[in-house]
Amino acid sequence: MYDAGFLSRLETRLRGALPEWGLQPDAPLKLLTISENATFLAHDGAGTPIVFRVHRPDYQAADEIRSELDWVSALRADGVAATPEPMIRRDGGLLGAFEDEGETRHVAAFEFMSGKEPEPGEDLAAWYRILGAITARLHGHARGWAATPGFRRKTWNFDTTIGATPLWGDWRAGLGLDDPGRALIQRAGDRLRDELAAYGATGDKVGLIHCDLRPANLLVDGDRLAVIDFDDCGFSWFMYDFAAAVSFMEHEPFIPELLEAWLAGYETVAPVLSEDRAVMPALMMLRRIQLTAWIASHAETPTAQSMGDAYTHGTLALAERYLSSR
Structure with a gap:
């Protein structure tokens, strides 16, 4: 396009x-x-x-x-x-x-808002601690806000991410994905479906979230961290905001550090239950598979072109790790 x-x-x-x-x-x-x-x-x-x-x-x-x-x-x-x-x-x-x-x-x-995207070499974990607190405030606002009449945003659940009605395309069309790879992701998806169903989608776990708090949508200026681009905001698990915040870099070795920083920041504003912590790997795997589909269905975009089928291969490695961790 x-x-x-x-x-x-x-x-x-x-x-x-x-x-x-x-x-x-x-x-x-x-x-x-x-x-x-x-x-x-x-x-x-x-x-x-x-x-x-x-x-x-x-x-x-x-x-x-x-x-x-x-x-x-x-x-x-x-x-x-x-x-x-x-x-x-x-x-x-x-x-x-x-x-x-x-x-x-x-x-x-x-x-126009000044600032630049935070980079991994600039103590990204420190910014993710701040982001965790911001995210908790966003969630608190969403819980208490009386939305305007006719308010409508998409719902990001298992079906609309990687299930029966995916909004970003079918992950099975992932670039470079072969039949053994599809079988592997299918096994991961089956486990995700069961794990997320067990976690549940009750009112204290789901609500309106930003759903794209990755570094490309953050602006650092001095000690200020601003959030931009609410285009994907919708209804999902609150904890899915972290999974989206590490989009396209889920495989990086520093992700556990970012997660701990984000959770620590979040808990300065609101509590995080043990079951919320436990579901984080599943939500990150869900997002990774969803983005594998997005890259295939948005192949004309610079982001997708920069990722290519290497991202799909990384998804397979993460799926293997996810399955072996349970």
Whole structure:
């Protein structure tokens, strides 16, 4: 999808929508990132930077995006976490759209927030301790927040991640995956299904979560850790937020250290039960298999291309380890 011609056309369409946020169509504009969505950086007449997120079609519906923006606005209003403010359009709304070759592309805009992604070489565990506390505050807010009428976000459970109705595609299509590999992941999936069913999905264990708190969605500036990109927020196990926070690096040897740091930070705000700790390996394995499917179904994105079938091979190794640990 995201070849040079498409991106050029997308920029042209976005320029036509800029006046909805008070910007001129010829405002400075450049592509920032491509993943599920394409994000652009623009500058208004005063030189103030604004981030525009152009949504991938057929993923989030308009009411789902508005629900995300409602939660972000509530988090900011309640001082829960540092996160960019959604920018209001001239008509008072938060969501715009344009048509591109018969498809509707939804557009949201956010204030620019300074900072850089935390790197493993910069004491990532220390940042994950802070992230654990932030995550606990997000969960506490979700438990007590009275969502706006019509609030709708996706549910991330076994079926919608790697089961019967996967939202990111079938893991069996994983790049480089052969029949023995499929059989191995199937065995891991069967055990995951049973373990997660035993853990349960009662009200104290599930709720609205960010679901993508990986370093690419964190901004470090001095001693401040900000959280961005709530595009995948939805209903899932609260502890799944850590599994998502180590996306694409689940195989790294420093993950146990990150987990302990995250849990320690979380417990400065809210308790973590022994059963919550015990389910962490299962949730990380679930996420790894889900991302194996995502890479196959989003092969045109830079993230998927950088991972390739090596990520699938890593998933097999982790599946072997998961099965042998029980």
